[in-house]
Amino acid sequence: MSTSWNVYKHHSSKAMLEEIVALGFKWIELSHGIDAHMVTEISEFVQRGRVRISSLHNFYPVPRERNDLSLLQFTSCREDQRRWAVSFTQRTIDHAARLGASCVVLHFGNVGGLRSYRRLRQLALQGKLYTKEFARAKIREILCRERWSAPLKERAVDCLLQLGDYAGAKGVRLGIENRKAYEEFPSERELLALLEKLSHPTFGYWHNFGHSQVKEHLTLVNHKEWLERVGSRAVGSHVRDVQGLDDDNLPPFSGTIDYPRLVPLLPKDCIFVLDLKGFSRSGAIRASVKRWKNMFLSQETSGGESRSSAR
Template identity: 30%
Template sequence: MHYTDKKEYSFSTCWNIKRHTTGQGMIEEILSIGFKHVELNYNVTEELLQTIEPMIERGQVGISSVHNTFPHVADPDYGTDSVLLGFDDETRRKRAIELLLRSAEYAHRYGAKAVVVHPGEVPFTYNIDESLKKIYHDEGKDSPAYQALWQEMLEKREAGSQHYLKRIQESLEEVCNVSEQRGYGVSFGIETRSRCYQMPTLQEAGTIIGQLKGAPLGLWYDIGHGMMMDRMGLYDNVREANALIDHVVGVHIHETVGLSDHWCPYIHSKDMNFFDSFLDIIDRSPVKVYELKAACTPEEIDESHNLIVTRISERQRERQKAE
């Protein structure tokens, strides 16, 4: 089958990393479905890079972005679901800063535009998000059980958010300063997250970006995660995300069906209208990356992409007529 040339759109290795034992095989499969650019996600190991780097050097593939912590770090303290840049323990916080700068150094080396950053979280003694999602599925958002636990989560999150926001901001300021001194020339995108106790919310992202004006820092808007947090009740995703459109440095394109994410927009939800709310953000975003799960087929990915680019083109034409 012939797949559409995806041009400036990029594709995350999270889709097929578990299917491959070599980096070359993983990248070749992505290229075969029409992509020229790839985001290297946080599970890419140094071993996989041994066969990816020659492909980058030969110009066979462009790297749009890398996802911190990159290459893969097995220590969960520095994984994607941790306090990370908000650690109170100074030794661990400094290590998190060093690892983010290492990701930026790789991004610079590969000619990438951005580093995707999970900044941190308000820590809980257990995964309260998992418990909330189970009640959401079993009893619904309006159930007394959900509302009671949600209120408990919200109170604890709000009690700790200012402290951790300040720590994260200090860490990001340090990272941006060192990155600029070293001439890495990459943007850091703080990503909207998939668990309700994680940071940042869109409002928190806006606060950090506002405080660090002039730094190479912006919002990495993960559309599916935003949809999920909106459904759970954390923020008004469509309104708040579009309000931050000028600060978006990158976007993860996927759709959430219920509270299950990383599906192909329009295709799996069968909703042919709602995802239109995010097309302006995708259009304006300097880096556009599909972040899809392994269950999405090449045919579904192609169909979803064609819908997105066709609809964006239609919107552009309508605007030109209006002018």
């Protein structure tokens, strides 16, 4: 389970981790939002064998020197911001190696000034999803976004080439996560091209079920077809559910995502991390995990590396 669920509830990392452990989780992802003062206590908690760390979300911890994460983007037009992004990602990789985590989840950045997701979502909420107005707006946003594709990819590749060998030497994979907002990098087309361009065993795909489902609701992607294309390259995933276009951090099986159809498209050694927000109640979380285990663990062994181990 990800600490995204309760990181903002606690000043003490010990209390944060104990609350997750009390739900029965033995594996935890350390999400963004963790401050530097929490790191030592987390390390001590892990060293005592109370929990194991599956993955870290970049950046860990939140950089004191650059606490505005919008200024730490691999796709930034400013070289100094890209340099800082690489440096702080290397620090995250160092922490991952020390904590025994197998993967770091990466975000890249966006096209400044574009608000494609907001515009298309507003039209959809007005009941215009299958209208000519929406179709024209979607085409307009796609064409505008595509103009930026080449420079964004060039900057991202330059940064990632500095990280591949660094992470590989420490036994840490780097998962490139799909994004919800169309103005963010990479799009689905760019993500596949990025993996091909890098051609490095350190890099893999990190699938966010909620993000793909929201994009499906906006007619930007077919969730199942996308996983059929990229699923074999997945190293991990964020598990959440979606109701319409507003809630994409619900417990699984409480929304519209067809997990029985989608989960088999991911590798057996894929990491599954429950990624929720604080409004999810403990009872609902336990119920969804129980259903997950009944649905998937009955088909496989329940070992720590099982495809269906909801962490």
